[in-house]
Amino acid sequence: MNMNYQSNLTYFKPKKALGYVGGVFCLLAVPAFFMVGIFALIPLIIGVLCLFVNRELNVRGSDVEEQIKAETDRLAAELEDKHYDVKQPNPRMTVTVIGDYVTEGEGLKIRRSSLGKNITSRYRVAAVGTKNGRLYFLEESFSTIDDGNYSSSEGDYDFTELDRVEYGPAEGASIPHSEFAIIAKSGEEVLRVPAPTDYTTEKYVEDLNADFRRAHAKTADQTDQ
DSSP states (O other), X not given: OOOOHHHHHHHTSOOOHHHHHHHHHHHHHHHHHHHHGGGGHHHHHHHHHHHHHHHHHSOOHHHHHHHHXXXXXXXXXXXXXXXXXXXXXXXXXXXXXXXXEOOOSTTOOEEEOTTSOEEESEEEEEEEEEETTEEEEEEEEEESXXXXXXXXXXXXXXXXXXXXXXXXXXXXXXXXXXXXXXXXXXXXXXXXEEEOOXXXXXXXHHHHHHHHHHHHHHHHHHHHO
16 A cells, blocks of 8 residues: 555644744844845745645645545446456456545544645545446555554445435534445445435446346346246
């Protein structure tokens, strides 16, 4: 997994004092200009250098999210390649990636981004694909700050084995978020991952449930015959 663990860890630490020092020097340059003229450039230059170095040292939330995006893209490609079948008219299947930050757990680090998003040190995601009446998934749970904190699972089910997909607010969560879960006809929960709250995910859930209902109806018709 291509994660810059040490660098990501700094994102969850308090901001570096260097940035505050740079801001102070830049502010001092204004009154200093009226007192010593051109020599006021000295604190201004020092301040600008401090701000620049601080910016380069600080990890942004977008830096963490770019690494996560690269990993989820890799997972989707792995699922697609795993079930590629050149003998089929449509050998490739469309893969949907569903996942989000984990917001509960011991030792979890969390920070609210400048855009108001909760970014945590753990992510859980599933690549889900359907093809010829079957559903496949690869699921991963990983840390962005620790290479030893990783787990994964996979699934391969006929539509007739699955009862429904559930999607909605997580119950009892201290930080509100949505969850995506696939439930088998036996009642077993075969997959559960945090999910974004958006229309795209909602529509995908509706489409999957419609696929399951059609498969169940077809099986029932065949049984009656």
